[in-house]
Amino acid sequence: MWLIMRCTFIPPQIFERIAVAGNQQQKRIAFRNLLASAELRGERRALLSLGSRLAVVPGVKRRTIYDAMNGMTLPGTLVRGEGDGPTRDICVNEAYDGTGKVYDFFSKVFERNSIDNKGMRLESSVHYRNKFSNAFWNGQQMIFGDGDGEIFTRFTKQIDIIGHELTHGVTEFESGLRYSGQSGALNESLSDVFGSIVKQYAKKQTAKKADWLIGAGLFTKKIHGVAIRSMKAPGTAYDDELIGKDEQPAHMDDYVKTADDNGGVHINSGIPNKAFYNLATALGGYSWETAGRIWYTALTEKLGASATFSKFANMTFEVAGTLYGARSKEQKAVNSAWSDVGISVE
Amino acid sequence: MKIRYRRTGGIANIKTQVDFDSEALPSEKLATLEKLLRLKSMGKSSHPDDFIHELEILDDPKHQKVRFADSRLPHDALALFDFLTQKR
Numbered sequence: 001m002w003l004i005m006r007c008t009f010i011p012p013q014i015f016e017r018i019a020v021a022g023n024q025q026q027k028r029i030a031f032r033n034l035l036a037s038a039e040l041r042g043e044r045r046a047l048l049s050l051g052s053r054l055a056v057v058p059g060v061k062r063r064t065i066y067d068a069m070n071g072m073t074l075p076g077t078l079v080r081g082e083g084d085g086p087t088r089d090i091c092v093n094e095a096y097d098g099t100g101k102v103y104d105f106f107s108k109v110f111e112r113n114s115i116d117n118k119g120m121r122l123e124s125s126v127h128y129r130n131k132f133s134n135a136f137w138n139g140q141q142m143i144f145g146d147g148d149g150e151i152f153t154r155f156t157k158q159i160d161i162i163g164h165e166l167t168h169g170v171t172e173f174e175s176g177l178r179y180s181g182q183s184g185a186l187n188e189s190l191s192d193v194f195g196s197i198v199k200q201y202a203k204k205q206t207a208k209k210a211d212w213l214i215g216a217g218l219f220t221k222k223i224h225g226v227a228i229r230s231m232k233a234p235g236t237a238y239d240d241e242l243i244g245k246d247e248q249p250a251h252m253d254d255y256v257k258t259a260d261d262n263g264g265v266h267i268n269s270g271i272p273n274k275a276f277y278n279l280a281t282a283l284g285g286y287s288w289e290t291a292g293r294i295w296y297t298a299l300t301e302k303l304g305a306s307a308t309f310s311k312f313a314n315m316t317f318e319v320a321g322t323l324y325g326a327r328s329k330e331q332k333a334v335n336s337a338w339s340d341v342g343i344s345v346e
Numbered sequence: 347m348k349i350r351y352r353r354t355g356g357i358a359n360i361k362t363q364v365d366f367d368s369e370a371l372p373s374e375k376l377a378t379l380e381k382l383l384r385l386k387s388m389g390k391s392s393h394p395d396d397f398i399h400e401l402e403i404l405d406d407p408k409h410q411k412v413r414f415a416d417s418r419l420p421h422d423a424l425a426l427f428d429f430l431t432q433k434r
């Protein structure tokens with residue numbers, strides 16, 4: 001009776017999403033709700049459709065690593081495919097192992113079948129250009145530079161950097177968040193959040209034990225800084241004579257309006273980053289189990305390409321209520337996490 | 347021309363800025379610069395974490411600016427920007 005009553009208040013698409021993305025208990029509850037609701041409406045066809053989506057098709061991990069040989073032509077020369085043994089090139093092996101860990105995380109924790117949830121091959125090119133100090137997702141593959149050796153080391157070294165880039169792919173396939181202004185900063189934050197969680201998952205760290213740094217060890221020893229960003233304390237990751245100071249804000253009062261960096265996408269991402277850190281540490285335990293699930297479910301809902309921080313915050317509040325109950329400690333913690341960074345949820 | 351070159355973005359968003367006089371550039375680099383300044387901005391990249399390059403004419407009363415996404419630039423433009431940052 002309780003389950004049927006819940007159906008009258010919660011849109012079926014929320015239950016559909018939980019039936020696909022929730023944990024085993026949540027899936028069972030969501031499916032029973034959908035079953036009861038559909039039977040009441042006589043929608044047998046809808047149930048058949050859902051059943052086909054719930055039938056978990058085991059994903060197959062397919063990694064391909066190319067060597068761009070310091071050129072611009074992509075993807076480059078194939079140097080390691082799925083199941084091949086390690087090569088003598090540390091960048092090749094790090095890209096192979098790192099993409100594998102990210103794939104495993106999304107598969108085991110969220111039952112996601114690769115970046116597009118349809119088994120997409122994970123392609124990476126290493127040694128892109130000469131002393132290229134960047135890593136990026138180009139819509140089809142990951143690209144890693146070697147770093148200049150002065151400011152940056154190689155970009156394959158950190159699992160959270162690889163997780164960050166692959167999450168850009170997930171976001172592109174799920175919500176297509178526009179990469180400018182506030183939606184772009186949200187896009188960046190989601191990549192930092194799941195990049196950090198991937199690292200914590202690989203290290204089996206609790207939220208309280210995690211360092212909450214993005215790209216720790218990416219700077220050379222010449223740079224005065226611990227990482228490129230801190231989710232725990234945005235704005236404190238580096239302060240160096242050559243590269244300047246980390247300018248991320250941690251509160252909406254300090255939101256930076258700028259034309260640089262696609263409207264400050266890597267700057268204002270500090271605000272939702274801090275909100276996630278607040279939630280994960282308030283709840284305790286492993287960040288991927290509750291906080292991560294709330295964020296992932298909100299990301300894979302119909303977020304919309306131009307979503308603001310406020311819209312996403314409200315979605316996480318709604319998802320927390322759906323997954324854990326209205327006025328549950330999880331939902332209250334989501335409210336507090338956003339309130340602390342100056343965003344109120346309704 | 348007095349020119350300001352700036353690069354923002356990239357996963358780390360470490361800003362780079364160089365002010366220079368175009369007359370000090372080698373001829374092939376000057377030709378590339380003039381070609382870029384004639385182009386319209388191509389700063390909107392669909393690729394997350396792409397670098398954004400910006401050229402600003404400082405002695406132009408309108409302070410004309412053009413922006414380019416790294417992944418959309420031809421090799422000679424990237425070579426110019428590498429040249430400028432290595433001279434820093």
